Amino acid sequence: MKTLFLTLGMSFLLAGVSIPSPADDTSRPITTLQANGWKIRYKSEERKKLPGLPPYENLARDMHIVYYELEKENGLMICQAAYDSQRDRYDETCRRGSP
Numbered sequence: 001m002k003t004l005f006l007t008l009g010m011s012f013l014l015a016g017v018s019i020p021s022p023a024d025d026t027s028r029p030i031t032t033l034q035a036n037g038w039k040i041r042y043k044s045e046e047r048k049k050l051p052g053l054p055p056y057e058n059l060a061r062d063m064h065i066v067y068y069e070l071e072k073e074n075g076l077m078i079c080q081a082a083y084d085s086q087r088d089r090y091d092e093t094c095r096r097g098s099p
Contacts, residue, residue, distance in 0.1 A: 028092060029092050029093070030068060030070070030079050030081060030092050030094065033070050033077055033079070034070070036072075037072055038070040038071065038072040038075075039070060039071055039072065040068055040069070040070055041069050041070065041071045042067075042069040043066065043067065043068050043069075044067045045066050045067075046064075046066075046067070047062065047063065047064050047065075048062070048063040048065070049061070049062060052086055053087075061084070061086040062084075062085040062086075063082060063083070063084055063085070064082070064083045064085075065080060065081070065082045065083075066081045067079070067080055068080070068081070070094075075096070076096070076097035076098065077095070077096060077097060078094065078095055078096075079092060079094040080093050
C-alpha cells in the first residue's frame with residue numbers, strides 16, 4: 001500500500017499536477033471566510049433560465065446564484081456564488097462591504 005501511494009505521488013509530481021492544500025484554496029472564499037470566523041448574516045438565492053450559448057442556443061441554460069453577507073466584528077463581506085449549467089462552472093467572488 002505504501003508503494004502505491006509513493007508511486008501515485010511520484011506520478012503526480014512528474015506529470016506536473018499539484019494537489020492544492022485546503023489552506024491555499026482561493027477558489028472557495030466563502031468557505032475560507034467561515035473557517036476564519038466570519039458568520040453568515042444574510043443569504044438569498046436566485047435561479048435564472050437563460051438562452052443557451054452557441055452552438056447550443058436551443059438548450060436552456062440554468063444559472064443558480066446565491067448571495068451572502070458575512071460579518072466578523074465590525075467587518076462585512078459581500079459574496080456571490082454562481083453555478084452555470086451550460087459551462088458546468090462554479091465561481092465565488094467576495095468584496096468588502098460597509099456595515
